[in-house]
Amino acid sequence: MKQLKLTGFVFFLFFVTESLTLPAKPQDVDYFTSTQKYIEENVEYITIIAFAQYVQEATFEEMEMLTKDMKEYRDRCLADRTLPECAKLVNNVLQERFCAMEGLPQKYNFSHCCSKADFERRLCFFFNKKADVEFLPPFPTWDPEEKCQAYKNNRESFLNHYMYEVARRYPFVFATTLLTVATRFEEVAKPCCEEQYRVDCFQTRVAPVTQYLKTWSSYSKNVCGAYFKFGPKVLNSINVATLSQSLPKMNFKDLTSLVEVVSSIYDGCCEGDVVQCIRDMNKFMSHLCSKPVSNSSKIKECCEKKPLERDECIMNTSKEDRTKDLSLREAKFTDSKNVCQERDTDPDNFFTEFTYEYSRRHSDLSIPQLLRITNVYKDLLQNCCKTENPPDCYRHAEDKFNETTEKSLKMVQQECKRFRNLGKDGLKYHYLMSLTKIAPQLSTEELMFLAKRMVMALTTCCTQSGEFACVDNLVDSALGELCGVNLNRTINPAVDRCCRTNFAFRTPCFKDLKTDKTYVPPPTSQDLFTFHTDLCQAQNEELQRKKDRFLVNLVKRKPGLTDEKLLTLFTNVTLVVEKCCKAEGPEACFNEEGPKIDN
Structure with a gap:
């Protein structure tokens, strides 16, 4: 070239x-x-x-x-x-x-x-x-x-x-x-x-x-x-x-x-x-x-x-290592008596400098978390600067920052615990179900891709020393893909709100989402449990993709079922496939066993 x-x-x-x-x-x-x-x-x-x-x-x-x-x-x-x-x-x-x-x-x-x-x-x-x-x-x-x-x-x-x-x-x-x-x-x-x-x-x-x-x-x-x-x-x-x-x-x-x-x-x-x-x-x-x-x-x-x-x-x-003489906090943003005056003089430059000082001192935090802390600081000053004694109010800012970080850290720890308990495959099924429930309007292929991205984030990061920043950065990136680039992309009201309200708090917003109540599933027909001998020819990766595709479509048809019930149905399908692919007449076996799965 x-x-x-x-x-x-x-x-x-x-x-x-x-x-x-x-x-x-x-x-x-x-x-x-x-x-x-x-x-x-x-x-x-x-x-x-x-x-x-x-x-x-x-x-x-x-x-x-x-x-x-x-x-x-x-x-x-x-x-x-x-x-x-x-x-x-x-x-x-x-x-x-x-x-x-x-x-x-x-x-x-x-x-x-x-x-x-x-x-x-x-x-x-x-x-x-x-x-x-x-x-x-x-x-x-x-x-x-x-x-x-x-x-x-x-x-x-x-x-x-x-x-x-x-x-x-x-x-x-x-x-x-x-x-x-x-x-x-x-x-x-x-x-x-x-x-x-x-x-x-x-x-x-x-x-x-x-x-x-x-x-x-x-x-x-x-x-x-x-x-x-x-x-x-x-x-x-x-x-x-x-x-x-x-x-x-x-x-x-x-x-x-x-x-x-x-x-x-x-x-x-x-x-x-x-x-x-x-x-x-x-x-x-x-x-x-x-x-x-x-x-x-x-x-x-x-x-x-x-x-x-x-x-x-x-x-x-x-990254360049933080210099030893750089303390973990910059006193001018929490100890100075003139914080409110400096903020009012040039708000954009003031908060930009705060982000700069806090970020260079905390290489262990994720980019979204650094932006969350800046948001928390803005909200804190908005309240404190209205009080009779602002310095007495904002001198506790570090406690607020630590509280916000602790909340985000717990979320990451919960996800990594889930990874260790479920393993890679179990984690994938968890995300296939949860992502489909909150965004069933997305295509099956896109939901499978997003679940794979979430699993990749946790399998990559949960064994590292800096798991917090690693997980938070990669999960936020995956959610950014879900939100998409185009302004005219809409999924459903709850997802759209998380995608458009506040960039820094996008991940916590998604964490709180439940099954989309506005979604009307397609009529559940027996074809969902109709299988053919092509499943028996599929090998390894292609077979797994077919299984993943089935699980997503199952959730789209039955979004109201609990994860436990969905996994039970999914396990039953896997057992039927294994049984029928070993039978002398797989097609006849599928025709007999398929309809029994959802009964």
């Missing part, structure tokens, strides 16, 4: 922005020039990502037509940059080209978007993205021999097709992540196609690439969902907490400057502006590496490397 070595570097889960104009500082020129050159050379791959994410139903052949058109546009602008069309944003040009393709807007129901212009059209394209991709065929699973032959015959077409298939199934993943996935996939394909045991090679080496993709898919949906539902202030708070934890030595002024750069990314990356998203990253590198000493000794080491090595190094950098 041409020049596909621009690593999708992410710094502690955040990207940053790049101006579309030439940079003013000499040290930024190399960043801008190299990025611009990369974009021009890789317009084909950039078009694939943007088009496949916007118009997920489009065929590979239709995408190739648009790609050819965009390459011609690039060539014209390289020959004469003064042409009027060359002054437009690339994302706008791409959408215009799609809208001009005969019959395609009508075919894929984009006519209403194509009737709009600029910002309104960009948002229209974005809000047409579908997170639930059940409407697409299963991801192509090629035999390794076929895969390697296709790669050798036409490497570029093979990789284009791979990127197209991935992008349309992960419509909210940032372009930079997909470019990294494509790079890593080729790094797998090339050596594996030379191996004697290709199947084992692909299975082993593709797994971490797939995990990387799923992790960043979850992140992008979570953070963009927060951006669209709660606005830039909440994202700024997330960024402040994250960067303060990661870089506790950075002073407040430098941190707020970096947060400004970080927070401005989301207009481009969240809306799917591939070019802007790629450009945005280089400004971050320039900004971050301009003050490596004040940031982190680890960052300084990365910044001294060559550009591509530097990017990968920063992406993999761990």
Whole structure:
């Protein structure tokens, strides 16, 4: 893949922005020039990502037509940059080209978007993205021999097709992540196609690439969902907490400057502006590496490397240790007599500094918990500053913070206890039932995916020393996926309230949800307990998926049953399947035993 070595570097889960104009500082020129050159050379791959994410139903052949058109546009602008069309944003040009393709807007129901212009059209394209991709065929699973032959015959077409298939199934993943996935996939394909045991090679080496993709898919949906539902202030708070934890030595002024750069990314990356998203990253590198000493000794080491090595190094950098002279509390927010006056002078800056000071002192807490504490502090001051003696009121703030943390910690401990008691499979069945009861409107596949995410969070974190932050961060991320990105996504009143009321308290809100009372289940018919011999042919993972699918559909049909009763029915189904698959006539056995299960 041409020049596909621009690593999708992410710094502690955040990207940053790049101006579309030439940079003013000499040290930024190399960043801008190299990025611009990369974009021009890789317009084909950039078009694939943007088009496949916007118009997920489009065929590979239709995408190739648009790609050819965009390459011609690039060539014209390289020959004469003064042409009027060359002054437009690339994302706008791409959408215009799609809208001009005969019959395609009508075919894929984009006519209403194509009737709009600029910002309104960009948002229209974005809000047409579908997170639930059940409407697409299963991801192509090629035999390794076929895969390697296709790669050798036409490497570029093979990789284009791979990127197209991935992008349309992960419509909210940032372009930079997909470019990294494509790079890593080729790094797998090339050596594996030379191996004697290709199947084992692909299975082993593709797994971490797939995990990387799923992790960043979850992140992008979570953070963009927060951006669209709660606005830039909440994202700024997330960024402040994250960067303060990661870089506790950075002073407040430098941190707020970096947060400004970080927070401005989301207009481009969240809306799917591939070019802007790629450009945005280089400004971050320039900004971050301009003050490596004040940031982190680890960052300084990365910044001294060559550009591509530097990017990968920063992406993999761990948190900087808290300095020994940094106490666990900042007295100015609880002991000063002038807290209310300072708050009233500049509330946004005051609470931003509080989040910064508290986060850099508590690397053991999750990002949602840090935001909860800031919320608690805001509410406390709102009450205290109305009293006759505010200092006497807010000097107990630390007790409130500890009380909030203790409440969240107990929730995590309960979940980890459930994991230890039920085991991985039992925990999965618990979440399949509980998630289906609170959000039965979701598709079966999405509920299975969310249950898997919750189980992954607990199995990953409950054996770690920092289980609290780990569990809380990952569970909140999974709930962010449930809430979705689009503003027009509605599930049911209770879930919608948790998704939209307060980002920091989203997890506790979901914890209190019970069975959705507004849901009207489909009529329970006997077909629920009608089974066929295909169950006997299913092996291992596919058999387990069929069982999980059955449990979700069982809860959708009978949401009023207790978990114990649901599990009893589920166990009975498992026993019938085992019995009938051993019988001489499985179909006859299923016809006889199936109807007895619910009697």
